[in-house]
């Protein structure tokens with residue numbers, strides 16, 4: 001970095017490093033058709049969509065009605081409670097920008113959890129406080145409540161990435177009540193389709209400080225689309241509309257999202273989810289029988305987390321065989337942990353065969 005540029009750059013930005021997405025970690029390894037991607041909690045499935053280019057000379061709606069209405073229907077809420085964003089990641093950013101004073105306010109996170117909460121805060125010079133999960137990965141309610149008055153936004157992820165655990169409603173209600181009028185409680189439901197009875201959307205009626213995050217990137221198999229949703233009171237949605245870009249949803253994205261939310265596709269998604277859940281519990285059962293593997297956390301989402309003392313050797317063996325999973329060992333309480341995103345039947349079988357062969361060979 002040249003000196004003049006560093007001097008010109010905002011101080012806290014100089015200290016940041018570009019986000020290492022699951023994809024970027026393997027960018028140098030030469031993507032090819034034989035690679036099996038089981039590292040980013042994406043869906044192994046894809047569908048066809050239609051694009052109408054006739055309107056591409058026009059700016060799109062800021063909040064395309066068809067998408068907002070369809071998602072509100074799907075979530076059982078009103079359109080005024082629904083904001084469509086560039087992925088759930090943009091929802092995280094909008095909440096931080098709308099509710100945290102840079103250089104002054106802080107957010108609270110409960111690690112190990114999704115990395116973007118802290119990263120987003122850091123890019124706006126907003127502080128990050130931490131209330132780590134308890135040993136069983138449940139939320140440490142006492143620790144979270146000890147920050148009342150000290151943080152403006154609390155992020156809770158359920159099902160949580162990467163532990164796969166869901167947070168019971170009573171815990172969420174305790175947090176919402178303790179932070180009433182004091183902070184926004186963001187409940188990240190990116191994986192809610194995999195544990196659908198656990199959605200807390202019905203709490204929006206009672207708790208005006210609740211914000212839910214949703215996405216089309218996981219169960220809907222549209223990570224490449226970059227489309228997510230923020231669900232909250234009409235007042236909060238109006239506040240977020242003050243900070244969102246004027247045209248956040250490109251026209252082709254709106255068209256595809258509208259098709260993805262039609263009832264025919266919703267039933268296809270529900271079928272995918274049932275299939276993936278069955279595959280995941282079978283994979284978890286098979287992995288738990290491998291001597292050097294301990295299952296960690298739960299499987300309420302579309303991935304399984306496990307610990308092995310042979311973490312580095314196993315990762316290398318998988319990469320050498322073109323199967324990519326994700327190292328989670330840098331997170332608090334997750335030393336030697338790896339995360340597998342469930343794939344299609346063939347991918348899961350390939351992966352399991354490689355892991356079994358690796359440990360059989362180690363035992364010799």
Ligand SMILES: *Cc1c(COP(=O)(O)O)cnc(C)c1O
Nearest residue numbers: 087088089114161190215217228
């Ligand atoms: C994948 C993920 C997101 C991001 O979703 P996008 O809509 O792709 O931005 C948000 N939260 C959690 C917990 C995730 O795992």
